[in-house]
Amino acid sequence: MSQKTNIKNGVGAEVKLVVKVFDLLPSPPDGVTMAAGVAAWLPFARAAAIGWMPVANLPMPIAPTDKNKRQDELIVLNVSGRRFQTWRNTLDRYPDTLLGSSEKEFFYNEETREYFFDRDPDVFRSILNFYRTGKLHYPRYECISAYDEELAFFGIIPEIISDCCYEEYKDRKRENAERLMDDLEDSKDSKLPNMTFRETMWRAFENPHTSTMALVFYYVTGFFIAVSVITNVVETVPCGSTPNQRDVPCGERYTVAFFCMDTACVMIFTVEYLMRLFAAPSRYRFMRSVMSIIDVVAILPYYIGLVMTDNEDVSGAFVTLRVFRVFRIFKFSRHSQGLRILGYTLKSCASELGFLLFSLTMAIIIFATVMFYAEKGSSSSKFTSIPASFWYTIVTMTTLGYGDMVPKTIAGKIFGSICSLSGVLVIALPVPVIVSNFSRIYHQNQRADKRRAQKVQKARLARMRISKTGSSNAFLHSKRNGMLNQALELTGSTGEDRHLNKTTSLIESQHHHLLHCLEKTTNHEFVDEQLFEQSYLESALQSLPSRSPSLSSQEGITGTCCSRRAKRGSRPSSEAHKPSHMHPHTHNLQELSAIHIQCGEQRTLNTSRSSLNMRPDESGGLNCKSSSQVTTAIISIPTPPTNNSPTSPEAPPNLASNSSAGVVKVSAL
């Protein structure tokens, strides 16, 4: 009995303090409860709190009562005919899912006294196992979209799929998404919202199958590339001889014809290049891309040739330039996906190729040296110098064996054979690596970039972190609400039944009670990280006011870490307060509570009731901003400046007289 009255007196004040502190908190997401199996150990954790009781100086909060105390019972879940049975407590572990909340009552079948769900029983197995073991697994044989639907139906976020199955899940999901995107793109291509002419052109260039014009263009350019390359080749073929001269290449014989052909091709290429340049969304980026460089290199020699006269000096250079015309063949890579992949493979296998080159070079130098010194003795040896031996070594190692240079001495022959044997090995080694790279990239080209997977992984971890901090936030949040709920019930105003948020599960409320007991034991409160840093910052920035002597024993600057905030909060409503009341705002919680212990202060019930009944129509209760006025006024109930030191508090009588002033303030608001 005494417990109850004590709580009535004590809780009222404490409630307001709590509200005061936490009215600045943003409303957190729904708390995620702890892991499944651990919920079963909650009674143990609560029992372990016995260690705190004898050392606590404050009274403990009331425990949440098990309103409908029923024995743990089996419930039957009938999923499309397959019956699953489990304990009710198992499902209660996750109150923010369908099965854990009261939502499942919608599916309760009175006649058969079971819960019927018209869903897939195979997927339900893994969902129910999640409740039992706390781990959600993704069965590989299951279709990804069906699984997602089931998860969504039962209110489970996919991010909590355990690590053993998460990779698989994400891969399948990504494939599915890409498939959907491809379908979407195909359907999108058919309809063209009003795109500018420039965008249309660019799309035509990039995806030739979008329109007939683009296709025609695609084939025409391809044809002309082929023509140009063939022309270059045929140009050098000797075709017929005039009687008085030796065989001349066709190019010199039909100069005009070839020149016209070349001009035509270059015309086409130039026009194409300029059109692409015009249509490109980012001209700078286009000009830097490989394909455009190839285009430029392909057509530039012609223009340079036009500009240059047929001068003897530069004709050599001019001939060199014509070599670059062969680069036109690279323009085919726009037409061939495989060619692009090959190029990309070589680029990505650069390290393997480099290794190949390096090891070959080492071997070549070694063997060339050896062969040179071995063949030095023999007469008329072709191995005149080590660089000259390089040619032999390369030809031998690659098993070409032209035979233009052969060793004649016995030592030379021995080393020559060793050279060719080792050549086979050295070249064969990096090749499989390059081949596997090519195959991997080819397959990878079919899927999205792995970088997107990294981002998703980060997002997943972030989301899990949020839901984990949600559990501590849930405590802070429910402190705000739960204490009020309890206080409301106790003061008899449960008629309005102002439950300020969704009813938390019994397990959650018990857990929160446990944390609250710890707070009471240590006389400190859990706060949000942001709030903590705020208060720390404030205390660091601002200088301390004159301290009451008993407080000064405690601190450096950190001692008032939260005092400033308390002061600021109280300032708006403190006009009528005497200045002396300002001082004791520091360590409000401790002081008020300390007084409670030491003075056995009897606060009138009126105080608590009147303040709590202040706003009967507010569904949000005392959480909303205007309540800060209420609460801070209450805080301004002056408390004598005491701390936890056993020295007797100063002027307890002041409290009695001032508290009435405090009451007045409260009711005025």
Place this chain on the structure above:
Amino acid sequence: MKAKDRDQSLSDSRELDGSYDQLTDSIEDDFELSTVCQRPEGLEKLQQLTKFTKKELQVLYRGFKNECPSGVVNEDTFKVIYSQFFPQGDSSMYAHFLFEAFDTNKNGSVSFEDFVIGLSIILRGTINDRLNWAFNLYDLNKDGCITKEEMLDIMKSIYDMMGKYTYPCMQEDAPREHVEIFFQKMDRNNDGVVTIDEFIESCQKDENIMQSMQLFDNVI
């Protein structure tokens, strides 16, 4: 010959692999250590030993077995389980003390019997039993009295569970001060230690403590 070559190549590859440590890795480690599985005494025996009903024992055992399939809890698992209830702070020290208190036969693991006997005292015992158990928890070296150092350790472990983000900010000497208060309250003859009698006497005089002891009636 083939087996020898394979072993040889295995050891060669191990040498090339810089991360291989000769001392700890060995072929034997590749085999899983068979896990120890311990079964508790029968239900009837436990009912005699504790004050729980059969159903309560069943519920407790199910939870226990779920988290510790091998039937015993070792200290690390104990700490992990306990830490899940206190996300903001570090509960390992307090869990360590708890473990010591539950592990009555000092064999480094808590079996279901130990677990349930401890719980029975706390949740179903008389107030005096509970106070005795708490005293046993505080008395780290089990010598019958609590010294200031022992109390300080306990207090620090409790304060550690609060974590960093508290209001008001946690002072360095908060535990020490709290210990001072405790000793002033409990240590009747001011000899620097608190004996069991002093402890029980002081607790019985303190109304808060008596009320909080009653909290445990409804836990299960």
